[in-house]
Amino acid sequence: MDIDLSPAESAFRDEVRSFLEKNLPAHIKAGAAGSPTVFVEPDIGQEWNAILARKGWLAYQWPEEYGGPGWSAAQRYIFEKECALAGAPNLTVLGLKLVAPVLYTFGTQEQRQHYLPRILSGEDYWCQGFSEPGAGSDLASLSCRAERDGDDYRVTGSKIWTTHAQYANRMFLLVRTGTQGRKQAGISFLLLDMDQPGVSVRPIRTLAGDHEVNQVFLEDARAPAGDLVGKEGDGWAIAKFLLENERGGSCHAPKLSYDLDQIAHQAQSQPDGRGGQLSQDRDWQRRLAELRLRTEALEMIELKILARINDGRSPGPQSSLTKLIASNLRQDIDLLAVDLYGPAGLQLPEARPLYGDNAPVPLCSPAAQVASARYLNSRAWTIFGGTDEVQASIIAKTVLGL
Incomplete structure (x- = not known):
């Protein structure tokens, strides 16, 4: 599997980066950073969706005949990765990435004509x-x-x-x-x-x-x-199709990598309790390196699934593998963030949202304020979309043949 970008793919990556630099508003990026939940709040998510819709990039995973931009699987991955590395919020997944593929795969022409445009416009949530x-x-x-x-x-x-x-x-x-x-x-x-x-x-x-x-x-x-x-x-066959998209239809590694970069940057200004910086602590460096290696391994698996999709095949049961790995990585990275800030990372304000003009004043920094809430919220990662035990059973039966 060749993971080097072709000249055309490199040019596309540069186009996406340029677009994000010019069109990703600072308040949306700050809102995404201050959101502890898996799903972005509509006030941020729908605004970002509308920006992408005007560009014609919102339905980037859809076939061209249903409103997609006609991108290859590689282009879709590049777009997701660049959005993650830029700190953009997640898209509104339930409409765009879950029910829309069901409709254009299994729905009637009337259902497609009625619902798909309303998903793109934001009229239906x-x-x-x-x-x-x-x-x-x-x-x-x-x-x-x-x-x-x-x-x-x-x-x-x-x-x-x-x-x-x-x-x-x-x-x-x-x-x-x-x-x-x-x-x-x-x-x-x-x-x-x-x-x-x-x-x-x-x-x-x-x-x-x-x-x-x-x-x-x-x-x-x-x-x-x-x-x-x-x-x-x-319904059961359609649900299995939908869950494959939920578990393996998006790439988790770039967002996890972005969060690790943010943690590593913050560690440069955090004391280690012994007169030095936390970023120089050997145990801290080991934990950070281990998480980076696990994230890079996940990206390789996601790229293999990408190659399957590029060949016209479904994500397959390997999507359960990415779901299992990504869920546990998400929790471990969020725990690392709590440990990074020490007592300041334990704050858990009741007010929401934790971004915007009405956000509660953080005791240390906005990043420290969201750390505990994000850690607690990510406990659900190993439950939703199929528990770890369910994913392990799928992998054992369909991937390992046990």
């Missing part, structure tokens, strides 16, 4: 209804029901850990439409309007004090039959 109080890692046990009622489905049940449901006007969800045969066979993939009677959202506060996730209650909520994606019973 999506949340994901997969997990339930009794169906998390064992997703096939979900019980939220959708019963056909004339031209609609009537949906009853509950979804939990629903990220940004408090902002969303649309939900894509898995529902049970049948009870015969294997549990997976009775699951369907449905699109739902959140702004209707019968839909209520209850906030769940995380360990860090953030309102990122929710429980959603559905009591005879309605969804048109035309918003069923695929056929009844296709």
Whole structure:
């Protein structure tokens, strides 16, 4: 696998860098740095999305016929890497990277024509209804029901850990439409309007004090039959496709590398408690080097997956490997940040957001203020999108053949 950039790819990288230098506003970059949560808040995320949409780069992962820029897999990776290294916020993943690929792969022409432009414009903001109080890692046990009622489905049940449901006007969800045969066979993939009677959202506060996730209650909520994606019973196959994109459709290593660079820079001005600088401490240097090596190894795996995609193949079960490695790296890097700041890194203000004019005054620095909140928030990385145990089982069965 040749990982050197071609002259055309180098020119494209320079174009992306130039664009980011001129068009990534300082307040958006500061907001991303001050966000402890996985998903960027809409006030920052939607503004950045709009900037990229005007350039024609927002749907960079989509095929050209559906509004994408027609980039190669290598160009998509270069774009993600340069955005990460510039400190840009994550894109609004639920609409752009999860439901959109489902729609242009499995949806009807009417669904594509209606929903894809609304995702690009920001008119629709999506949340994901997969997990339930009794169906998390064992997703096939979900019980939220959708019963056909004339031209609609009537949906009853509950979804939990629903990220940004408090902002969303649309939900894509898995529902049970049948009870015969294997549990997976009775699951369907449905699109739902959140702004209707019968839909209520209850906030769940995380360990860090953030309102990122929710429980959603559905009591005879309605969804048109035309918003069923695929056929009844296709939901499990569609969900597997979506989760492959969630786990391996983006590159984690560049963002992790950027965060390590920020930590290394901050360490140059932090005391080691013995009259020197923390950056010169041998144990600190060892921890930093170990994390850098693990991040570089992850990037090599991601590049191999990129090569598969470039050959027209799906990310495959190797996406579970990147999810497993990236989740644990995320937690270890966030722990390193807390250790970097010592007592100053333990502050955990209740006020949100931690950026902008109304942010609480930090005791030390904005970076130290967000350290503990980010560390606590990242405890969820080894749970969402499939727990570490689930990923290990997938790897054992499908990659190692055990």
